[in-house]
Amino acid sequence: MPTISLEAAKSGPSCQPECTTYDYLIVGAGFAGSVIAERLAEGLGRRVLLIDRRPHIAGNAYDHFDAAGVLVHRYGPHIFHTNAQRIVDYLSRFTEWRPYEHRVLAQVDDKLVPIPINLTTLNTLYGLSMSPEEAEVFLAERAEPVATIRTSEDVVINQIGRELYEKFFRGYTRKQWGLDPSALDKSVTSRIPTRTSEDDRYFGDTFQIMPRDGYTQMFERMLDHPNIDVLLGTDFKAVRDEVKYEHLIYCGPIDEYFDFQLGRLPYRSLRFEHQTLEQEHYQPVAVVNYPHPDVPYTRITEYKHLTGQTHPCTSITYEFPCDDGDPYYPVPRAENAELYKRYRALAEQTPNVTFLGRLGTYKYYNMDQVVGQALALYRDIQAANAEVAAETEIDAS
Structure with missing residues (x-):
């Protein structure tokens, strides 16, 4: 995975020094941006510059070993589940898997009980x-x-x-x-079912699995391609007029791209408090919810349940939802949907820019849905390229 500097990006794709223009600039190195980057590079041979304002790839799915050596998810628990074989097949190019069925308990009336009910x-x-x-x-x-x-x-x-x-x-x-x-x-x-059986799984999907070596390693393998340059810790505004590219795929907030000219789209953010404890386990399942309004956090996550890691210590995270901070969840209200439609109309009038992902399309997607959205965009680009090639061949004849 070639990680480069801004100066290197200005001089052109590292894979072909004689060229000074990238085919695609992709903003956001989470699932949406990374999947479409890999497909364009591998499937169509396109030269791609992938940037992210954070100092790491993998977006909110980023995981890493903390100071104690416990594998943790920096931005809260990410559990992979899907009914789509094609999504599993695609991601399996970059990771092996371990089976994991997610179970959640809720503290209600001083009891820990399964949720969904x-x-x-x-x-x-x-x-x-x-x-x-x-x-x-x-x-x-x-x-x-x-x-x-x-x-x-x-x-x-x-x-x-x-x-x-x-x-x-x-x-x-x-x-x-x-x-x-x-x-x-x-x-x-x-999204949350109510069951009258004893099925205590949080999800009912056909595939419930976790990347064996973690999400970050999966992304590293995905982006390990000579046609992909990666520029981290860099805001889009710093490169939009500095780097030459033919087409932009923007996976950041759509309202931010347009400088909030129609007003800000509301997002909900999260604040995390991470702790490492000198004990093997803290709670019986990966996630315990706290619905009572007097408890300031919504849930506690213990990652070793998710990863299967064996370690004498354990690391946990308290989640505190908030309004300020990185945008995580589009707020699903009718007036917000209407404002997004106005931004989408602007987007449709903006040449050579495609908006993608949860923030780019202002919709809450699960990870597999984001992968599916990126693969669908690739198929559209692939079809358009094939059509142009066919027309060129006809003109040449």
Whole structure:
């Protein structure tokens, strides 16, 4: 993975010193930017400069060994899950995998119970021994039908009623988003199932796996290509007029690209407190949620459950959602969607620029969805190139 300086980038692609222009400048070295960089370099032989304002690749999936030698995720837990064989096949070029089924507990009423809510959750909370069929009746009796489901509050109350909504969802959601669920789009809580079985897995996807050697090593292998130069610790504004390139793929915030001329798109950020403890384990699962509004953090992550690492110490992270800081989550509200549409209209009028990824398209994507979006963009570029080549061949004949 050739990491270069700004001065080197100005002089042109390192793979071909006689050239002074990159085919693509890609902003953002997370999943979106790295996947499209690899595909353009390997699949089409294009010369690519990939930049990131952070001092490392892999975006929010960046992992590293901390001072104690424990492999941690700097920006909170990243668990890979997907139903798409083609996504697994693509990423398997750059990593081997270890199986991992994610399980999450929530501290509710001084008990640790599975979340998403399942049969064990209900029986533990209420001191019952219901069967799956009895649990379905139990929830149906508490559900409060909502005629038109518009908000995240509507989704949960319609399914399981107000009591469980208050215990599991309202406080957590208000901390996570800084808004009451009644003010958020229904998509936020629609992602979380309610089960009447004892299935305590957080995800139900076909593939639930983790990169065997970590995400960062996977990205290093992905970007290890002679047609890719990588420039880190560099803001786009520092290179946009300094480096020559034919096309820009921008994976940063779309509103920032346009200098916020239509107003700022709201994002939710996170603050992390990392600790290393001189004990083998801290909690029974990788993630424990704390829905109660009096607890200032939303969850605690213990990484050794995710990585399978054996180590006498353990490292944990407390997560504190906030408004200031790096943009992590687009805030799903109707007015924000409308503002994004206005920025998208600007983007469509901007030649030789393509917006990609969670920040570039202002949408919450899982990791596999971002990979899929980048691969879809590559297929479009590949098809367009094939069409141009065919037309050129016809003209030449």
